Amino acid sequence: MMVQEPGWEFGLDTGVSTPTLAMSATGSLVTTGSQDLGFNVSSETRCSRQDRVPVSVLGHWGSNRGQRDEHPLLALQHLYQHHLVWSIQGWTRPAPLSFQRNQQCEAQQMRGTSIPAAAAAPQHDDGDDDDAIPATFSRDVPRWFLCLLAHFLSATNTTTTTSSTTTGTSSSTRMDVLWTIPPLLLLLLWSSSTFVFYFKKCFYVAWMMCLAVLAIPLCLLKSGGRDVENMRVIRSLVRHVKHLLGLRFEVSGWEHLQTKGPYVIISNHQSSLDVLGLMEVLPDRCTMIAKKELIYAGTVGITCWLGGIVFINRKKTSDAKSVMAEAAKTMLDDQIRLWVFPEGTRNQRGDLLPFKKGAFHLAVAAQAPIIPIVFSSYSNFYLRKEKQFNSGTIRLKILPKIDTKGMTTEDVASLLDKSFNLMRSAFLEVSDSVPQSNGTRCH
Numbered sequence: 531m532m533v534q535e536p537g538w539e540f541g542l543d544t545g546v547s548t549p550t551l552a553m554s555a556t557g558s559l560v561t562t563g564s565q566d567l568g569f570n571v572s573s574e575t576r577c578s579r580q581d582r583v584p585v586s587v588l589g590h591w592g593s594n595r596g597q598r599d600e601h602p603l604l605a606l607q608h609l610y611q612h613h614l615v616w617s618i619q620g621w622t623r624p625a626p627l628s629f630q631r632n633q634q635c636e637a638q639q640m641r642g643t644s645i646p647a648a649a650a651a652p653q654h655d656d657g658d659d660d661d662a663i664p665a666t667f668s669r670d671v672p673r674w675f676l677c678l679l680a681h682f683l684s685a686t687n688t689t690t691t692t693s694s695t696t697t698g699t700s701s702s703t704r705m706d707v708l709w710t711i712p713p714l715l716l717l718l719l720w721s722s723s724t725f726v727f728y729f730k731k732c733f734y735v736a737w738m739m740c741l742a743v744l745a746i747p748l749c750l751l752k753s754g755g756r757d758v759e760n761m762r763v764i765r766s767l768v769r770h771v772k773h774l775l776g777l778r779f780e781v782s783g784w785e786h787l788q789t790k791g792p793y794v795i796i797s798n799h800q801s802s803l804d805v806l807g808l809m810e811v812l813p814d815r816c817t818m819i820a821k822k823e824l825i826y827a828g829t830v831g832i833t834c835w836l837g838g839i840v841f842i843n844r845k846k847t848s849d850a851k852s853v854m855a856e857a858a859k860t861m862l863d864d865q866i867r868l869w870v871f872p873e874g875t876r877n878q879r880g881d882l883l884p885f886k887k888g889a890f891h892l893a894v895a896a897q898a899p900i901i902p903i904v905f906s907s908y909s910n911f912y913l914r915k916e917k918q919f920n921s922g923t924i925r926l927k928i929l930p931k932i933d934t935k936g937m938t939t940e941d942v943a944s945l946l947d948k949s950f951n952l953m954r955s956a957f958l959e960v961s962d963s964v965p966q967s968n969g970t971r972c973h
């Protein structure tokens with residue numbers, strides 16, 4: 531058999547121990563494959579051996595239907611959809627699935643010739659063909675998953691075949707592609723940590739936006755407008771999100787939040803995921819200081835406004851100072867607590883950034899205590915550069931309050947230093963002891 535185009539190859543090591551089954555599988559694939567789908571399938575010579583040899587179904591996705599650049603996963607899906615369902619049931623052990631680019635074929639193509647399929651056979655699991663596998667794909671896909679995928683695709687194939695008799699081939703092709711999305715999504719989620727990273731991040735933002743859509747009318751019903759009491763609504767809406775992202779919180783020092791009256795909470799700020807930890811421990815009548823840009827974050831921005839969040843312009847110190855002076859007054863008048871991120875920006879460099887002074891001026895102006903809360907490092911489950919977002923545990927340590935009674939602006943610098951030192955050592959301590967990621971595959 532001749533391979534007509536270079537491209538991606540896929541090899542399925544079925545591990546079938548009966549050569550008869552293997553040969554008939556191959557025969558059926560060759561016939562139907564060549565006719566319907568424009569890929570060529572051949573068996574390796576090895577499959578004629580008797581004893582539990584890998585039966586390789588070597589598909590080559592050609593350009594017969596102009597799909598030369600199609601991703602191998604799509605080619606694989608077609609292979610399953612039309613031919614491989616029954617033979618998967620003959621598998622006797624988990625089937626390693628490997629993709630590789632056929633460089634030999636490509637070279638031949640450059641010279642304008644085609645080459646025999648035997649020459650295009652994948653090198654079977656020699657253990658060192660990592661370069662050939664797309665970086666984001668795991669090497670092994672378990673049998674149960676492939677079976678599920680195959681059954682799903684065979685079912686959708688029936689559906690689309692029926693629909694094509696009434697609506698024509700183009701809509702059936704469209705349906706084919708549509709039905710391909712869910713299993714491909716599952717396969718990518720299962721096999722690619724980079725995909726999981728982006729998927730979880732997008733899901734987080736999208737989900738929060740949706741929750742905010744729900745929060746807006748609920749807040750309006752509860753308080754009729756902007757009110758710190760709306761934070762109760764927001765808190766209860768956001769609490770479950772950690773489960774969806776595979777995160778756990780371990781909180782210590784609850785007793786320190788039992789302080790009566792207004793206080794200022796300060797905490798380190800690693801990512802927008804901090805909102806989840808914040809909502810985990812948020813006391814009643816507590817809202818936050820946030821950058822003013824957040825108000826433009828669509829439904830989330832509106833929800834923040836309704837929750838009484840105080841927006842500051844970080845680029846204009848004088849503006850920020852007067853807003854915070856006003857906030858100190860409101861804290862006392864309305865018995866409100868304020869949560870400030872004294873680093874002033876997100877930071878995931880494994881240590882705390884030097885603190886800004888606003889939170890300490892605020893506490894001194896209101897003569898309210900400061901309660902530091904430390905989030906353990908996210909680096910055991912969330913790595914922005916490496917595109918890793920696994921499941922994991924976050925420790926939240928609530929530290930004893932720091933009194934500010936009798937302090938003046940003169941004391942701000944020492945108050946800042948004291949708070950920073952306490953929080954830094956707590957951060958290093960909780961980050962050290964935090965359990966490692968719950969595993970790269972537990973998404």
Ligand SMILES: CCCCCCCCCCCCCC(=O)SCCNC(=O)CCNC(=O)[C@H](O)C(C)(C)COP(=O)(O)OP(=O)(O)OC[C@H]1O[C@@H](n2cnc3c(N)ncnc32)[C@H](O)[C@@H]1OP(=O)(O)O
Pocket residue numbers: 738739741742745764767768799805818819820821824830833834842843844847850851854855870871872873874875885886887888889891892
């Ligand atoms: C369902 C939907 C759910 C939605 C969930 C919503 C959850 C949302 C969660 C949202 C989370 C959002 C999270 C976020 O958005 S985090 C980003 C926004 N937050 C912050 O930036 C807070 C921390 N920053 C500060 O506190 C800064 O100090 C500010 C911004 C105020 C000034 O910045 P600057 O860069 O200028 O810093 P500086 O500290 O060097 O100060 C300079 C000078 O000013 C003096 N000074 C400072 N402050 C005061 C004051 N108050 N009274 C009197 N004086 C004051 C100070 O002594 C110094 O003078 P000197 O001493 O050198 O002479």
Ligand SMILES: CCCCCCCC/C=C\CCCCCCCC(=O)OC[C@@H](O)COP(=O)(O)O
Pocket residue numbers: 734735736738739799801802803805821824826827828830874875876877
């Ligand atoms: C019109 C659509 C606009 C879409 C914008 C998407 C907004 C994000 C939506 C949902 C995310 C969940 C809640 C987010 C609240 C987190 C706020 C946050 O973490 O802001 C970063 C700020 O602390 C520091 O900012 P920088 O690190 O200085 O930068």
